[in-house]
Amino acid sequence: HAKQFGSNTVQFYRDSLQGGSRERLLLEAQLDKALVRGELEVFYQPKLNVAANRLQGAEALVRWRHPQRGLVSPASFIPLAEETGQIDAIGAFVLREACAQARAWQQSGVAELRVAVNISMGQLRQDDFVEQVGAVLAKTGLPAHLLELELTESQLSDDVESLARVFLRLRALGVRLAIDDFGTGYSSLGYLKHLPVDVVKIDRTFIHSLDGSGRGGDAAITRAIIAMAHNLGLEVVAEGVEAQVQLEFLREHGCDEIQGYLIGRPVEAAILANRLRGQAAQQACAMSD
Numbered sequence: 001h002a003k004q005f006g007s008n009t010v011q012f013y014r015d016s017l018q019g020g021s022r023e024r025l026l027l028e029a030q031l032d033k034a035l036v037r038g039e040l041e042v043f044y045q046p047k048l049n050v051a052a053n054r055l056q057g058a059e060a061l062v063r064w065r066h067p068q069r070g071l072v073s074p075a076s077f078i079p080l081a082e083e084t085g086q087i088d089a090i091g092a093f094v095l096r097e098a099c100a101q102a103r104a105w106q107q108s109g110v111a112e113l114r115v116a117v118n119i120s121m122g123q124l125r126q127d128d129f130v131e132q133v134g135a136v137l138a139k140t141g142l143p144a145h146l147l148e149l150e151l152t153e154s155q156l157s158d159d160v161e162s163l164a165r166v167f168l169r170l171r172a173l174g175v176r177l178a179i180d181d182f183g184t185g186y187s188s189l190g191y192l193k194h195l196p197v198d199v200v201k202i203d204r205t206f207i208h209s210l211d212g213s214g215r216g217g218d219a220a221i222t223r224a225i226i227a228m229a230h231n232l233g234l235e236v237v238a239e240g241v242e243a244q245v246q247l248e249f250l251r252e253h254g255c256d257e258i259q260g261y262l263i264g265r266p267v268e269a270a271i272l273a274n275r276l277r278g279q280a281a282q283q284a285c286a287m288s289d
């Protein structure tokens, strides 16, 4: 079960979340300490640009390195942090960390990688969220076009107008915006017309059953999402790609980027950096051939 949520993470807090308020309070207090003690870490999962066959992006995914329990999945503590408001501090940490990392990779010549950071609706609703993002970009020196913010579709509110105003201000900074877990959250697609976004990420539940035959509801939905997004001038990313046949299907239908265990699991920054250096070396060889 635990494996479902990423590499080597455990889900020991599921019971706590569903349990009584005593456990919740305990977890909340532990999470506060985790931030202060530096137990939170950011892992990076690469994204492949399908046409260029190159790693061009990475998603930042938070992990809790718990002294007793090992690596804890965000699925075990992000929902609680969203309820308690701790997500503001956690999210700010991940944003800073991810931007600093992407800038370091750019400056050291490892790669010019676009980094994607997950943002909860609670964070976005802070009065100064846009200023926070601007300040992080200024402080780290990361060019805005190398930052992408992912917002989960199911968290988009009915108040599309006020959301659109925040999105416009973020885009004015030069940041890219993505709708995460696309296809699972909303009963109406009308919001896409009003929200200035750049990318949709097809939810992995649709990708899971793709077997290369092109048959079945998920294949039809995947094709439809790609076509619709492209007609709207948006890029499409598929998440949860685990098999070569899925990659082929997505390539055939023009999906722009893919992400999933087939390309790489979420890993520590240093491990991804090694891979990126390898890619850069290969590229250099190919050019001198």
Ligand code: C2E
Pocket (backbone or CB within 6 Å): 004, 005, 006, 007, 045, 060, 061, 062, 073, 074, 075, 078, 087, 091, 094, 118, 119, 120, 150, 152, 180, 181, 204, 239, 240, 241, 242, 259, 260, 261, 262, 266
């Ligand atoms: P997400 O943003 O949709 O991230 C993708 C999740 O799918 C990640 O789980 C990733 O490890 C997993 N995944 C990637 N490729 C595959 C694959 O091929 N197969 C399968 N079965 N799974 C794959 P993870 O890291 O456990 O994160 C879960 C969720 O927690 C994320 O879903 C995101 O909504 C949330 N999250 C993670 N980090 C943050 C953060 O810093 N801030 C906020 N607000 N949410 C976060």
Ligand code: MG
Pocket (backbone or CB within 6 Å): 059, 118, 150, 180
């Ligand atoms: Mg995401």
Ligand code: MG
Pocket (backbone or CB within 6 Å): 180, 181, 201, 203, 239
């Ligand atoms: Mg997702």
Ligand code: MG
Pocket (backbone or CB within 6 Å): 181, 203, 204, 239
């Ligand atoms: Mg997801």
